[in-house]
Amino acid sequence: MARTRPTYRLVDGERIDGAWCHVWTKSYAGYYLADLFVYADGAIRCVGEMDLQGLRERLSSALITLSDPERLAPAPIREGPRWSARYPEPLTDEGFMGEVYDEIESLNGRPTSSDRCWEAIMRYLQEPTEENRQAVRRVYLTIPAHRRVYVLGDMDRQDIPLRKLITDIGQPVGGDGPIATAEMHREVLEYFQAGDRGVERSREQYGILHADDPQETQIPAITSNERSTPPTEPPEPLDLFILRNEFPAPFFYQGQRYPTVLHGYWALAAADRADHDHIRDATTVREAHETGGRVPLRPEWVLVSTAVMAALLRAKFSQHPELAEVLLSTRDARISYTGISESPHWTDRGPREGRNWVGRLLELTRAELLANRILHEEGYPPSNRAGIRVGDIYE
Template identity: 40%
Template sequence: MAIHNATWRDVDGERIVGTWRPAFIRNGGSYFLTDLLIYADGMVDCWGLETLEGFADKLASKWVVTDVPEGTRVSAHHLGSWKAAEPHFYLTPEMLLGEVRDTVDDLNHRPNSTARCLAALDIFLAEPTEPNRAAAREAYEAIPEHLRHYALGDMDNKDHPLKALVYGPGSQIELWNGEALDVTEETLAWALEYFAKREQARQDYADKKPADGPTEPVETSIVIEERVFPRGWPEDPGKMALRNECPAPILIGDRTYPTVTHAYWALAVTDEQRRAEIRAADRTYDARKIAEDSARHENWPQARVAIMTRLLRAKFQQHPDYAEILLATGATRLIYHEGGSSFWGQHGRDGRNWMGRLLELVRSELAAGRLDMPI
């Protein structure tokens, strides 16, 4: 299925996510290779938006087709055309309709036909009665036929253990190579052992703790918001100490700057007089405005991340109390609000949050410095 091909459409200001997969459309007597656009609200664009029921009608009327007759000319818009010679196709209209229905489930993060089958199988394995087997078999047959051998995610055994259990003793199942297999008591024992091992492996994987720790923060993200203090910064700024405009004089070279923001903008400009004005600015806002009206280093966009990293290191090395505040944030994600820059900050989904990431880097360096190891 094509769930990883992302698209969307906007409906009354709401974004409806979707995906696509190739198909043929027969318009008059001509065949066209195109994309079916499938959306989470169950709409399918096949040269016109249709509901799932409407899409089924398009399949039945052969507007959307899954094969092309030999010798027929096929066109792909803005790409070319060709004549079908010795064509071989894998899907029936029923298979394609089932796949599209599964895709809508996937887009909504609902169990698709495969997931529903495996859930029914779990019920049968827990209570192996014939009614439960029949329910599992019905769920298996609801999977689009071309997707059934992927149900277990096992490219060696395919879906053979699953078929053996749902069809039961005395039945005959078809293997992937077209051969038939009689389901004997020995076959059933093998299938039951297969699923027992599969469940154990799944449980072992779920219980496994990665050697390097979690890949994602285990705590709620911390947002470092912009704030204005008309009466001056509080004596104990708390997590606001992580802001670049927090009063924390830092020595860079032979000059002291009132804040990281002052230092950053002073280093950005080329004129020494302007640097002095920025360093002496009463507010970080004024420092930035002076820099905006000044000539900056030509390669500043390339160097700015490294410069900011050095400034943050200096701040937390020269202010151990603020370093403790940073370390107290643990291993969680830091989201830095920066209204004037989508590069340094993040608001909702927008922004690259480089400042948050650099604070996490410096936090990690501070923690590493406390480890008893030669690094």
């Protein structure tokens, strides 16, 4: 069954993660499509609440079915030997129950039946004893039958190597295949060992090609929240509010002095030079923002606004070393820039809205500050970014 994430429910304020899929439920008028939700704590919802035993009983009594019984087409008859079959077994109620149980294990971060099968395979590779081979067999058989062909992730052989391995010597593979031999088991062992070596080579090559990929940060994400009444003077001591675009930190950019990043952003967005100057000289951040939102903006501003914001943040922090130190103190933490006054393009508003571009550009500015510091200590000249003057862009 196809499962979709994420979903969740709240229990006493605690989030319980879940997944869901489609099933058919019986009513007085026949069967209809419904959503079946499974949660990490074992709770199941589908036209009412139940647990695993309740789901089993509803499947047994056909109150819940895995397909529409009123439109169910007969299963096609597949030709050929079963031992080498490359298609999944039919989905059954018992297989579905196993899949639901695996989903609950996965939601809790515990190994599924497929994970446990791979763990058994790894133990067999390290020590190919009869006991470990039997352990592979036991765990393989716990995988829902309709999911077994996918366990190895081999598009060509599916799970055929496993079917050979779990068959006792002298017995037919899959009941109608060749007789299992010690040589067959050795070939399967070589198959897994070759795959293991291939994985190691891939990891080594990946490490070479991605040698500059940052390791996972140990510093938690930083959230920069908007304040209803931003201060007009820098507070003492300085805190992470220095990250905000409305923070009062006058700086020069292309020959013009701007009280805040928001003053500079909306002034430069204005198509008319007189509007630029009016916004630049606005008494408050709110006045600058609202005035900028009312005046005509320069053509194609949306195409250049992100680059302009990056330049303004760079100017702000490069001209205020004390602010740069606070930004650098965040090291490699992700910066979430929240708020409702600035557009979703700039702010982080959760997984479904907001692109957090200010947060991203702050991280870029932080990296540039550190790079300049390192290069300066090694004797390289500081970066000098060329740019046009504000006067030029209004001519």
